[in-house]
Amino acid sequence: MDRVNELKESILAQVAEYYRLVHAKEEPFDEASSRVNYAGRVFDEREMINLAEASLEFWLTAGKWAARFEKGLAEYLGCRHALLVNSGSSANLLALMALTSPLLGERRLRRGDEVITVAAGFPTTVAPAVQYGAVPVFVDTDLQGNIDPALLEQALSPRTRAVMAAHTLGNPFRADLVRAFCDRHGLWLIEDNCDSLGSKLQGRFTGTFGDIGTSSFYPPHHLTMGEGGAVYTSDALLRKIMLSMRDWGRDCWCEPGCDNSCGCRFSRQFGELPPGYDHKYVYSHFGYNLKATDLQAAVGCAQLEKLTQFTARRRENFDRLREGLRDLEEFLILPEAAPDSEPSWFGFLMMLRHGKRNEFARCLEDNRIQTRNLFGGNLTRQPCFGALEKGREYRIVGELKNTDRIMNDSLWVGVYPGMTAQKIDYMIRVIRRCFLT
Numbered sequence: 001m002d003r004v005n006e007l008k009e010s011i012l013a014q015v016a017e018y019y020r021l022v023h024a025k026e027e028p029f030d031e032a033s034s035r036v037n038y039a040g041r042v043f044d045e046r047e048m049i050n051l052a053e054a055s056l057e058f059w060l061t062a063g064k065w066a067a068r069f070e071k072g073l074a075e076y077l078g079c080r081h082a083l084l085v086n087s088g089s090s091a092n093l094l095a096l097m098a099l100t101s102p103l104l105g106e107r108r109l110r111r112g113d114e115v116i117t118v119a120a121g122f123p124t125t126v127a128p129a130v131q132y133g134a135v136p137v138f139v140d141t142d143l144q145g146n147i148d149p150a151l152l153e154q155a156l157s158p159r160t161r162a163v164m165a166a167h168t169l170g171n172p173f174r175a176d177l178v179r180a181f182c183d184r185h186g187l188w189l190i191e192d193n194c195d196s197l198g199s200k201l202q203g204r205f206t207g208t209f210g211d212i213g214t215s216s217f218y219p220p221h222h223l224t225m226g227e228g229g230a231v232y233t234s235d236a237l238l239r240k241i242m243l244s245m246r247d248w249g250r251d252c253w254c255e256p257g258c259d260n261s262c263g264c265r266f267s268r269q270f271g272e273l274p275p276g277y278d279h280k281y282v283y284s285h286f287g288y289n290l291k292a293t294d295l296q297a298a299v300g301c302a303q304l305e306k307l308t309q310f311t312a313r314r315r316e317n318f319d320r321l322r323e324g325l326r327d328l329e330e331f332l333i334l335p336e337a338a339p340d341s342e343p344s345w346f347g348f349l350m351m352l353r354h355g356k357r358n359e360f361a362r363c364l365e366d367n368r369i370q371t372r373n374l375f376g377g378n379l380t381r382q383p384c385f386g387a388l389e390k391g392r393e394y395r396i397v398g399e400l401k402n403t404d405r406i407m408n409d410s411l412w413v414g415v416y417p418g419m420t421a422q423k424i425d426y427m428i429r430v431i432r433r434c435f436l437t
């Protein structure tokens with residue numbers, strides 16, 4: 001065993017050294033040639049050591065690292081349960097599908113029921129509802145891309161069962177008002193928190209106002225494990241349903257590699273199965289396999305320790321950029337934090353007052369500053385919606401004027417923790433030049 005420990009220590013020490021030699025080197029910023037990416041992984045030797053440790057253990061599937069990550073994430077957010085999944089899109093799928101569980105009785109979401117949402121954003125906030133056969137009902141957003149709570153009453157119908165919307169680019173939507181609307185009408189609330197982990201509204205983390213919150217851990221996001229995501233909830237029944245649906249739909253809750261956690265594996269009666277049918281192979285839902293691996297979770301554990309520091313860096317970068325562009329208000333609508341919020345900014349959204357977004361994008365990209373649109377713009381104008389029948393398979397409430405404006409006139413740049421003050425100052429100079437010369 002001593003030899004094993006010796007080997008392990010030596011491998012991990014070498015991994016740390018490898019990190020220092022290969023990854024820790026900071027390229028000096030050169031205005032004439034450096035790129036300013038909108039996002040990227042930020043890590044140190046801890047992530048690589050955890051990953052090496054998990055690979056030496058060779059458990060491969062979800063195990064102790066996944067359990068540690070789930071516990072840590074739930075503690076960070078101040079909610080009861082978190083479940084690790086393999087992407088943010090899987091988290092959204094799991095959250096929405098959880099609402100269809102028969103265990104929820106009369107409140108369950110059925111095909112043809114309506115889910116209020118917005119069209120400005122990422123497609124997989126909406127895709128699970130469409131895939132299930134529920135009807136997304138789109139209301140307009142504010143100019144920051146967030147759901148406008150004043151439009152919710154108009155969107156309500158006897159078939160409304162849920163609201164599912166994202167906090168856009170780290171800026172919280174008014175989850176307090178949306179929650180109150182849901183409570184008044186007995187609706188579920190799912191917060192797509194994929195771009196907002198660490199943001200707070202009224203002192204409380206986004207993702208914890210609703211029945212379920214979701215996260216993405218794809219590299220640009222607030223923390224990364226390459227591919228990964230999570231669902232979180234404080235509701236024990238929703239956790240049970242999501243655990244079942246994440247893990248093939250099974251009724252049993254044994255961890256991978258474990259048997260008989262319930263203590264009655266061969267002694268119960270389920271449905272019309274023979275008495276004592278092995279609980280391991282009893283399915284209470286039509287599920288998926290959305291699990292992530294311990295290798296991913298090991299990286300996530302190291303990232304989670306950095307999350308508070310990442311959030312602070314995102315805020316500092318945002319404030320510096322905003323301050324440097326303050327007097328461009330004549331050309332640009334700059335991002336505004338929601339009232340009583342502390343966003344963990346995912347990006348810096350700028351809307352051009354007089355159009356010409358693509359020219360602005362070109363001006364930035366020509367100067368090696370990476371830009372992004374607000375994802376799918378107005379999703380209802382995407383080719384995938386061409387296959388759906390408006391009015392029956394999706395509804396639009398009023399006009400999506402701000403959503404269209406975001407699609408036509410806005411773009412965003414990065415403020416991620418790897419962005420240096422030098423890069424921010426360079427962006428400020430270039431953006432000013434794009435308008436003032």
Ligand SMILES: Cc1ncc(COP(=O)(O)O)c(C=O)c1O
Pocket residue numbers: 087088089090092121122124125166192194195216217218228229
């Ligand atoms: C708001 C939002 N929801 C969901 C997702 C999907 O996450 P993933 O890429 O991990 O599937 C993204 C992706 O960036 C997103 O921005």
